[in-house]
Amino acid sequence: MKRTAFSARFFATSFRAARSLIAVGGILILAACASAPTPRGTADLATVIARATGQVAILDTSAKQFIGIIDGLGDLSHASIVYSRDGRFAFVFGRDGGLTKVDILGHKIVKRTLQAGNSIGGAISQDGKLVAVANYEPGGVRVFNSDTLEMVADIPALVGDGPDRSKVIGLVDAPDNRFVFSLWDSGEIWVADFSTDNTPVITRYKDVGIQPYDALITSNGRYYIAGLFGEDGMALLDLWHPENGVKRILDHYGKGQERLPVYKMPHLEGWAIAGKRAFVPAVGHHEVLVIDTETWQQIGAIPVHGQPVFVMAHPDNRHVWVNFSVPDYDTVQIIDTESLAIVGELKTGKGVLHMEFSSRGDQIWLSVRDDNKVIGYNPYTFEPIAELPLPSPSGIFMSSRAGKIGL
Numbered sequence: 352m353k354r355t356a357f358s359a360r361f362f363a364t365s366f367r368a369a370r371s372l373i374a375v376g377g378i379l380i381l382a383a384c385a386s387a388p389t390p391r392g393t394a395d396l397a398t399v400i401a402r403a404t405g406q407v408a409i410l411d412t413s414a415k416q417f418i419g420i421i422d423g424l425g426d427l428s429h430a431s432i433v434y435s436r437d438g439r440f441a442f443v444f445g446r447d448g449g450l451t452k453v454d455i456l457g458h459k460i461v462k463r464t465l466q467a468g469n470s471i472g473g474a475i476s477q478d479g480k481l482v483a484v485a486n487y488e489p490g491g492v493r494v495f496n497s498d499t500l501e502m503v504a505d506i507p508a509l510v511g512d513g514p515d516r517s518k519v520i521g522l523v524d525a526p527d528n529r530f531v532f533s534l535w536d537s538g539e540i541w542v543a544d545f546s547t548d549n550t551p552v553i554t555r556y557k558d559v560g561i562q563p564y565d566a567l568i569t570s571n572g573r574y575y576i577a578g579l580f581g582e583d584g585m586a587l588l589d590l591w592h593p594e595n596g597v598k599r600i601l602d603h604y605g606k607g608q609e610r611l612p613v614y615k616m617p618h619l620e621g622w623a624i625a626g627k628r629a630f631v632p633a634v635g636h637h638e639v640l641v642i643d644t645e646t647w648q649q650i651g652a653i654p655v656h657g658q659p660v661f662v663m664a665h666p667d668n669r670h671v672w673v674n675f676s677v678p679d680y681d682t683v684q685i686i687d688t689e690s691l692a693i694v695g696e697l698k699t700g701k702g703v704l705h706m707e708f709s710s711r712g713d714q715i716w717l718s719v720r721d722d723n724k725v726i727g728y729n730p731y732t733f734e735p736i737a738e739l740p741l742p743s744p745s746g747i748f749m750s751s752r753a754g755k756i757g758l
Contacts, residue, residue, distance in 0.1 A: 393438040393750045394710065396455055399718065399725055402427045403743035407443060409455055410716070410747075412709050415727055415737040419458035425449040425465075431472045431746055434753035435497065436479035441748070442497070444473040450484055452500060455750065462500045466493050474524040477756070481545060483522060483530045490516025492532060492543065494551075503549040510537045521566025521577055523757045525590055533563035533577045533586075540577060540588055540597055556597045559586035567620050568757035569644075579605065587647065600647040605634050620757075623664035623671040625688045630671045632659035639673060639686065653691050656682050661705065665730055666712035670694070672730075674703045674717075683717065685733065695733045699726055704744070710751030718744035 397410040401420075405427055409419040424430075426447035433442050440461065443451040448467035453460055468488035475482050475497065483494045491508040495501060508517045517536035525531050528545045540559050543551040561581025568575050568590075575588040583605030588597050623630040629642040633652070639659055641651035657679025663672045673684045680702055685695035702721030708714070708730065715730045720743050727737040752758040 391456070393455060395750075396438075397707065397709075397716065397747055397749045398432050398441050398443075398453075398455060399716075399741060399744050399748075400427050400430045400432070400746040401742050402430065402720075402745045406742075407432075407441070407453060408741055408744075409458060410725070410739075412714055412716070412727075412749075415739075417739055417741070419455075421453055421458055421460060423460060423463075424451050424453075427745070429471060432748040433473065433475045433482070433758070434748075434750055435475070436753060438750040438753040440497075441750075442473065442475060442482050444470055444484060446470065448484075448486070448488070450482065450495065450500060452497075464495075464500050466495070466502070471518075471520055472522060474522050474530055474757075476524055476528045476530070476545060477526060478528055481528070481549075483524075483543075485519040485522035485532055487518045490518055490536075492519055492522060492530065494530075494543075494545070494549075504543075504545075504551055506541075506543055506551065506553065508532075508534050508541065510534070520564060523566065523568040523575065525568060525575070526572040526756065529590075531566075531568065531575045531588070531590070533559070533566050535562055535564065538563065538581075540575065540586065542588075542590075542593065554593065556588060559597045560584060560599070565620070567622055569624060570756060572756040576600075601642070601649065603649070604631075604640070623662045625664045625668035625671065628688065630662045630664070630686070630688070632662050632673070639671075641691065651691060653686060653693070655686075655693070656684055656696070663706050663708065663715075664688075665715075666708055666710070670730070672706055672715065674706060680704075697728070697733060700724065705746050707747040707749050710749055716747050718747055720744060 395413045399408045405424045407421045408417045411418045425445040429446045431444050441453045441455050448465050448470045450466050451463040467486040470484050470486045473484040481494050482497045483492050492506040494504040508519050510517050517534035519532050522532040530543045533540050540556040542554040545551050560579040563577040564580035566577040573591050577586045584599050584602040586597050587600045627644050629644050631640040633640050639653045640649050643650050657675035659673050660676050661674050671686045683697045684693050687694045700719040700722035704720050705718045707716050715728050717726045723742050725739045725741050725744050729736050
């Protein structure tokens with residue numbers, strides 16, 4: 352009987368204690384739920400560089416407003432951004448050699464390293480595990496673990512057989528965990544193959560042209576094309592058939608025989624490829640060139656408002672949007688890719704530096720540096736949908752880039 356009484360008291364006490372714990376636990380769970388942020392994806396987010404203040408703003412394209420800003424990113428005068436595979440993290444490449452990993456949902460810096468003295472963009476590998484940075488000073492390419500930002504490879508990009516490093520430009524990611532880049536000082540294109548491990552296999556293509564200054568890779572990852580500052584023409588590497596080496600294309604492309612003043616060299620990443628045509632900003636001329644992407648020969652030229660910088664294709668390829676260098680940098684024109692006619696012109700404000708379409712093509716966003724604003728437009732009606740203040744905005748990078756080669 353005593354044992355029975357003890358057992359009853361024990362279970363009664365245990366039950367009351369358990370009930371109290373459940374109640375407290377419920378309160379804690381409710382409190383945790385109340386304080387936890389609402390889960391959301393990143394597919395409708397973009398990052399915008401505020402170059403004058405060393406900040407990155409987070410743009411919610413669904414709400415059409417900025418939802419956060421991140422400080423402490425250093426010199427962003429020529430900054431660019433790539434994304435992790437899941438679109439959660441942005442890797443910011445600063446001109447001061449800074450590589451910064453940013454949480455675009457948490458609106459905070461995760462990790463930052465000053466990996467060089469002067470850098471000019473970067474890329475993320477196809478598997479998302481490696482981030483590569485193109486450096487001016489000390490030259491070469493440095494490659495980092497995307498989780499920790501610990502350096503896993505240093506590719507010096509030597510000039511010839513000497514000790515000097517070349518400035519590196521036009522760094523892109525290519526299929527099968529490769530990086531492709533150009534050497535300004537030695538006129539070469541290199542392919543760094545990380546498909547096996549973190550010790551890259553390097554393939555060098557020499558004498559591609561004088562002073563390659565920028566490059567692009569086509570969206571299917573096949574063609575790497577480098578522009579040449581020191582001479583006319585371009586260098587093309589077919590990554591499906593690398594054994595064929597680099598060939599010269601568009602020998603007329605450049606400043607040409609008539610040495611016109613060039614206010615800003617066009618960005619090759621701003622080429623628009625629509626169907627079997629590429630729409631290319633001419634250098635020093637008020638034209639957009641039309642190129643056949645099967646033969647890589649020019650088949651037309653479209654007169655435009657000024658010297659074009661970016662030529663950006665709408666996702667449906669029906670239109671391309673063009674912005675211009677000074678003194679015409681307050682204007683954007685829209686070209687119909689079928690008729691090759693200009694079908695729209697916008698006066699957006701001074702200093703249009705960059706443009707980016709939303710992934711589904713329902714919006715286009717423009718950075719207007721001198722007027723300290725970012726403007727969204729409906730790309731079908733050409734009507735504005737939002738105007739947001741931001742100090743000296745430049746690059747706009749949609750998170751949908753996370754799923755694309757070369758971006």
